[in-house]
Amino acid sequence: MSIKILLDKCTGCTLCVKACPFAAISMIDRPTAAPGRSKKIALINLDACTLCGACVPSCKFDSIELKKELGSAGTDLSAYRGVWVFAEQREGKVQSVAYELLTEGRRLAADLKTELSAVLCGDPDIEEEVDHLFSYGADKVYLIVHAELKHYHTAPYTRAIAEVITKFKPEIMLLGATTLGRDLAARLAVRVGAGLTADCTGLAIENRLLQQTRPAFGGNIMATIQTPKHRPQMATVRPKVFKKIKLQDPKPRTDANTIRFKPVINEEDLAVKLLQVVKDESVKINLAEAEIIVSGGRGLGEAKNFHLVEELAQALGGAVGASRATVDAGWISAHHQVGQTGKTVAPKLYIACGISGKIQHLVGMQGSDTIVAINKDPDAPIFKVASYGIVGDLFEYLPLLTKKVKELRG
Amino acid sequence: MDIIVCIKQVPDTTEVRINPETNTLVREGVPSIINPFDENAVEAALQLKEQCGGTVTVITMGPPQASEALRSTIGMGADETILISDRAFAGSDTWATSYTLSQAIRKIGKFDLILCGKQAIDGDTAQVGPGIAEWLGIPQVTFVTKIEVTGATLRLERLLEEVNEVVEAPMPAVITVVKQINEPRLPSLKGMMRAKKAEIKNFTAQDIAADPKNIGLNGSPTSVVKIFSPPPKGGGQILKGEPEEIVDNLLSKIKERKII
Numbered sequence: 001m002s003i004k005i006l007l008d009k010c011t012g013c014t015l016c017v018k019a020c021p022f023a024a025i026s027m028i029d030r031p032t033a034a035p036g037r038s039k040k041i042a043l044i045n046l047d048a049c050t051l052c053g054a055c056v057p058s059c060k061f062d063s064i065e066l067k068k069e070l071g072s073a074g075t076d077l078s079a080y081r082g083v084w085v086f087a088e089q090r091e092g093k094v095q096s097v098a099y100e101l102l103t104e105g106r107r108l109a110a111d112l113k114t115e116l117s118a119v120l121c122g123d124p125d126i127e128e129e130v131d132h133l134f135s136y137g138a139d140k141v142y143l144i145v146h147a148e149l150k151h152y153h154t155a156p157y158t159r160a161i162a163e164v165i166t167k168f169k170p171e172i173m174l175l176g177a178t179t180l181g182r183d184l185a186a187r188l189a190v191r192v193g194a195g196l197t198a199d200c201t202g203l204a205i206e207n208r209l210l211q212q213t214r215p216a217f218g219g220n221i222m223a224t225i226q227t228p229k230h231r232p233q234m235a236t237v238r239p240k241v242f243k244k245i246k247l248q249d250p251k252p253r254t255d256a257n258t259i260r261f262k263p264v265i266n267e268e269d270l271a272v273k274l275l276q277v278v279k280d281e282s283v284k285i286n287l288a289e290a291e292i293i294v295s296g297g298r299g300l301g302e303a304k305n306f307h308l309v310e311e312l313a314q315a316l317g318g319a320v321g322a323s324r325a326t327v328d329a330g331w332i333s334a335h336h337q338v339g340q341t342g343k344t345v346a347p348k349l350y351i352a353c354g355i356s357g358k359i360q361h362l363v364g365m366q367g368s369d370t371i372v373a374i375n376k377d378p379d380a381p382i383f384k385v386a387s388y389g390i391v392g393d394l395f396e397y398l399p400l401l402t403k404k405v406k407e408l409r410g
Numbered sequence: 411m412d413i414i415v416c417i418k419q420v421p422d423t424t425e426v427r428i429n430p431e432t433n434t435l436v437r438e439g440v441p442s443i444i445n446p447f448d449e450n451a452v453e454a455a456l457q458l459k460e461q462c463g464g465t466v467t468v469i470t471m472g473p474p475q476a477s478e479a480l481r482s483t484i485g486m487g488a489d490e491t492i493l494i495s496d497r498a499f500a501g502s503d504t505w506a507t508s509y510t511l512s513q514a515i516r517k518i519g520k521f522d523l524i525l526c527g528k529q530a531i532d533g534d535t536a537q538v539g540p541g542i543a544e545w546l547g548i549p550q551v552t553f554v555t556k557i558e559v560t561g562a563t564l565r566l567e568r569l570l571e572e573v574n575e576v577v578e579a580p581m582p583a584v585i586t587v588v589k590q591i592n593e594p595r596l597p598s599l600k601g602m603m604r605a606k607k608a609e610i611k612n613f614t615a616q617d618i619a620a621d622p623k624n625i626g627l628n629g630s631p632t633s634v635v636k637i638f639s640p641p642p643k644g645g646g647q648i649l650k651g652e653p654e655e656i657v658d659n660l661l662s663k664i665k666e667r668k669i670i
Contacts (some may be wrong), residue, residue: 154540179553186504190509221637283572334590359640401661408661
């Protein structure tokens, strides 16, 4: 692997200096003056450079050469076929993100002219969920049943799914970027030697390769990532990025398209034990499933003012969200946090109250159908994503809005 | 209890901006910091040491300047720090990074617990902690918000989407922590004096007996093919008028859209 500046092409324009996320490029005097060429050229400090490639597209003169030696993965890529979706279940119910991924997976499988399969793990009762997977587009379901798979635990799930991947060789495996999906995917990818891209917000196929687009640097830039020589190409995808669509004429479930698998789970896989699930009483309506979310930010001033947000949420029958600043300040529990390090949501209506709209918050809610922002700062970035903005004092608008909503809904 | 904490030096991403004219990242004056979640991991390790005795060793893989991040953890109270640095590691994705860190941990040899932040704020993958656990073949418990130690057993509380989960895990294990676990201490004056003089150990690829095909760009299954700015946001309509008017107008628009 190597990177270099092609001296005969560099014009000293400094675009690469600005593009480098690691401040590894600087300008120096051209070592030997050349007539008609710039006096300055770019120099890459190889100690600071991470070979991330951010500078390459920034150069308008093709003067940066990043060479990756041909890998020695030695995998026969053509042996891997099919798109798989991990059907995450909690308490015996397949989660919405799995249906969203099946819908997107359907499109990818069509592009690749291959099959779409769902992988479902659980105890024998999970059988009841299989039909739903076909309704959302699965051609095939790998049903992995074992008493120890009722609740998610890293080790037994990894063991079971790694075995199926090794046996049936999918080319793509998608998982929800939930706490569960990210815990599993990271371990699984190392076990099976797969490439894994986290938190994707866009997927496409090009030359049979999965193009995985995701936010990086807190959402300030987008990166497209691929896995050229390892299989499967694994990606976690944020919930609510894709819409789930039920098929009009799903495949009926048959013995042939439902592949049962009984994994061998060792004693050592059961080392981590679930003792207790602690419910958060402040979560009245689940953010992930809510059609309306009212979120509060630093503009609320102090913890006790959160009731203004809660009252509007209640009047609308919606859930309560929060910006990172308010969670960090201890005004509300972390289960309410929306954004890059919190949850991604996409309700029909998102009302942001006193939230300035840092990019880290925006990436978590900009997929909402209708966004209303209330903020006293007319330059707050939240207004850039808002369908309707109110520049004003939330202490005036929230009670008024709550009152009128109550009147409206009787 | 001997604890190894894995940290990462990251650009302060909240400061990373896009120049709207050139459409490139503005990096001038953007400071490098310790990944905030990793500071929570260091703090958790120090608290466990205060409780149970033992040592805290902080390691990082990165360029030479990442030693600054290690130094500030000495200021917080870490006993020893190791910089895992080699040109051969450049271009590592999370797969290669977790391999490299696991090799360094094998080289250190003695440990009861490995702590990491839940994810780094530049890449936001949350993949390296579980990756290390897999390479070492030990259990992982992610997104941890509370750690209690009784004898050789850990009782851990995990912060999930809607609920918290309490689990029991044996040692050794890899634990990744969330911000809610604690408030990281600032380096003490005495600590900073010690940090100034402290020796930062260095591990190269050879030191940790890294298999060349598992490290750096060539050991990384994934590669970045394109970086671009997110599409600019259009912005909608600012509602104007008296408060009553604005609210009525808003509600009628919401009704039009059949939301309520």
